[in-house]
Amino acid sequence: MSVTHPTGLPATSRAWHLVARPKGWPTPDDFALREIPIDEPGPGEILVRNTHMSVDPYMRGRMNDVKSYVPPFALDEPMDGGAVGVVVAVGPDTPEYRPGDHVTHRLGWREYALVAAKDTGAVNPDAAPLSAYLGVLGMTGLTAYAGLLRSAAFQEGDAVFVSGAAGAVGSQVGQIARLKGASRVIGSAGSDEKVRLLLDEYGFDAAFNYKNGPVAEQLREAAPDGIDVYFDNVGGDHLAAAIDSLHVHGRVAACGMIAQYNATEPSPAPHNLPLIVGKRLRIQGLLVSDHFDLRPQFLNEVGGWLRDGSLRHRETVVPGIENAVDAFLGMLRGENVGKMIVSLDD
Amino acid sequence: MSVTHPTGLPATSRAWHLVARPKGWPTPDDFALREIPIDEPGPGEILVRNTHMSVDPYMRGRMNDVKSYVPPFALDEPMDGGAVGVVVAVGPDTPEYRPGDHVTHRLGWREYALVAAKDTGAVNPDAAPLSAYLGVLGMTGLTAYAGLLRSAAFQEGDAVFVSGAAGAVGSQVGQIARLKGASRVIGSAGSDEKVRLLLDEYGFDAAFNYKNGPVAEQLREAAPDGIDVYFDNVGGDHLAAAIDSLHVHGRVAACGMIAQYNATEPSPAPHNLPLIVGKRLRIQGLLVSDHFDLRPQFLNEVGGWLRDGSLRHRETVVPGIENAVDAFLGMLRGENVGKMIVSLDD
Structure with a gap:
C-alpha cells in the first residue's frame, strides 16, 4: 500500500x-x-x-x-x-x-x-x-423480503418455518413474517445460544437446535398444527422435514441449500419428494436479482421497522x-x- | 351374482x-x-x-x-x-x-x-x-391439460420434456404441448417400442428409452438447447436430469413420482436440488381435483382435437x-x- x-x-x-x-x-x-x-x-x-x-x-x-x-x-x-x-x-x-x-x-x-x-x-x-x-437494508434484506412475500406468497395467518433462522436472511424472514401477521413463526439454528436469540430477541414463537435431534421430529413438536410456508436456507433434512409438515398448497422459497454446497458424495436429498404431488406443494427458487423492482417498497417498509425498533x-x-x-x-x-x-x- | x-x-x-x-x-x-x-x-x-x-x-x-x-x-x-x-x-x-x-x-x-x-x-x-x-376425456386427460397449461405455466415456444411419456397422461401432455406450439417436445419411456410410438404416433420431436443409459445424458442429447418445462411422472433420476437441463425460470409440474412409490429404502432423490435456487426453478405439485374449473374448456378443446384426429x-x-x-x-x-x-x- x-x-x-x-x-x-x-x-x-x-x-x-x-x-x-x-x-x-x-x-x-x-x-x-x-x-x-x-x-x-x-x-x-x-x-x-x-x-x-x-x-x-x-x-x-x-x-x-x-x-x-x-x-x-x-x-x-x-x-x-x-x-x-x-x-x-x-x-x-x-x-x-x-x-x-x-x-x-x-x-x-x-x-x-x-x-x-x-x-x-x-x-x-x-x-x-x-x-x-x-x-438488513441490502441484498440479504431484500432476499428475505422478496422471498417471503413473493416467492413463498406469504399470506397473513400463515405458519412460517425458517431454517438457518439466526442467519442474516433467516432472522429477517422470521421478523417480517411476525410483523406481517404470521400465525406462528418457527426457526431452526445450529446452537442453543442461537435458539435463545430467536426466541428472546427476534420474537420467534418456537425454535429448535437441529443438532439436538431429528429435524422432522423437532419441527413436528414446534409446529404441531403444521406449516404453510417454509423458507429454505439449508436443504437436505430440513427440506424433508418441511415437506412432511407443510399443509396442502404449502409453499417453499428455496433460498439456499447450504447443507449440500460442500457435499462431495451424493447428498442427503429429501426422500419424501413424492408428497409434493399429493399436497400440491410449490417450491420456488429464489434469487434476489429477480426482485430489484421491490427495492423501493422494501427500503420504505423495512427502513420504517428499523427506525421504530420493531425489527432487530x-x-x-x-x-x-x-x-x-x-x-x-x-x-x-x-x-x-x-x-x-x-x-x-x- | x-x-x-x-x-x-x-x-x-x-x-x-x-x-x-x-x-x-x-x-x-x-x-x-x-x-x-x-x-x-x-x-x-x-x-x-x-x-x-x-x-x-x-x-x-x-x-x-x-x-x-x-x-x-x-x-x-x-x-x-x-x-x-x-x-x-x-x-x-x-x-x-x-x-x-x-x-x-x-x-x-x-x-x-x-x-x-x-x-x-x-x-x-x-x-x-x-x-x-x-x-383422454376423463381425469387423466384433465390432469395432462391442467398440469401443462396451469401447473407448468406452459407458453408457446417452450421446450417440453415429459417422462412416462407413453402413459395415459404423458402421451397427452406431449401432444397438447405440440398442438399449443411447443418449440420441442421430448419424451422418455421404458422400452424401444414405446419410444417408436412417441415418435411415430404422438409426434414427439425426440424420445429415448431411459433403460438404455443415464437419463441426464440421454436428455442432454435429446434437448441440447435445454428445456423450459418438465412434466414429471417419474421422479428420481428423471427429476434430477430435468433439473440439470432446465433453463433459468424453468417450471416442473410434479404429477407423479412412480419411481419412488414402491421404494422401501431411502429413494434416489435428486442430488442436484440446489440448482433450484440459482436457476429459480419452480416445482408445482399437481392434483387434478384442484382444476375441475378447467373441465368445460378442456372438454371443448381436447374433444375438438379428438374429433379432427389431431390428438391420438x-x-x-x-x-x-x-x-x-x-x-x-x-x-x-x-x-x-x-x-x-x-x-x-x-
Missing part, C-alpha cells in the same frame, strides 16, 4: 484471489491475498475505498467451475461480491458522485475498487450505519481484509450471528 | 378388497375379490352397472396407511376409483337419470355401485367411446374384473401403452 499514483491516489490494492478450486469444504490454501494495480478513474468511473465487504453462502457455489446464474470465480483473479465504501476519486464526466460520497457496489474482496458509477448505488450513512446496506438485526463484524477468508469459512460453518461482514476501515 | 332383490336388481356385487398393506411392490396376495351386498337405491341414489374401471398410479399411495390428499384404502373394505357404467335403477326423487343412461363416478373396483347422483357425471356414449371418459390416444384394456389386480400391477410395471383400463362388460 505504499505505491501511489502521481495524483496521490493509491496505485495498488490488496485483493483476495481464488487460487485453487475447493473440493468439498474450502481451506485457506484455496485463497491468496495479492496486490493488484489500480488505474485512475476514467469517464463514468469512480474509485472507492471499501469500508465493509460481504461474505455470503452463494460465494461457495462460485468457487466451482460450473455454469450458473453468476459466473464462477476465475482462478488467479480477484474475487468479487457486495461492498460498501467511500468515494476517493471521480473520473471525468461523472456528475453522480463527489469524493466523500458513500456507495454500495459489487467489487468486494479488495481494499480499493474502480467501478462504473452506473453499477453502484448511493447510500445515506446518516439513515443507517454503512454496514446495514450490506445486510445483528452483525458479526470481522475486522481486517487479511481475515476475510477466515470470516467466509466461519460463515460456512455457522459461526456468525446475523450478517457476516468484514470491515476494512483503518 | 346369483342373488337378486325381489325387484330383480342384483343384491350382491363382486368387489376388490385390500386385505394387506403392501411393503414395497404390491403382490396379488394383498388383494381379494369378495362379494358385497348391494342395497336398492334410495332417494337421490342410482345403481350403476360398471362397464369400465380405471387403475391408476396414485392408487398405490392409497394402499399405505398414510394421511394424504385422498384417504388410504381401508383394510378389508372395497377399494374405489374412477369408473364408468350404465344406470340400472334410479331411486325416488332422482330426476337426473333414467335406466340406460351412462355416467362416470368414483366407485370402481366393483361390478355394481350404488352412488349418489350428485357424485356422478353424465356421459354421452355417442360422442366418444365410454372408455375415453376414463382416459391408446388404451390398454384388460377384460374381466377378476384381472383387475393384474392390470394394476402391470400398470405399475409399465406394461400398458396409454391408459390402463379394465372392462367389466359381459
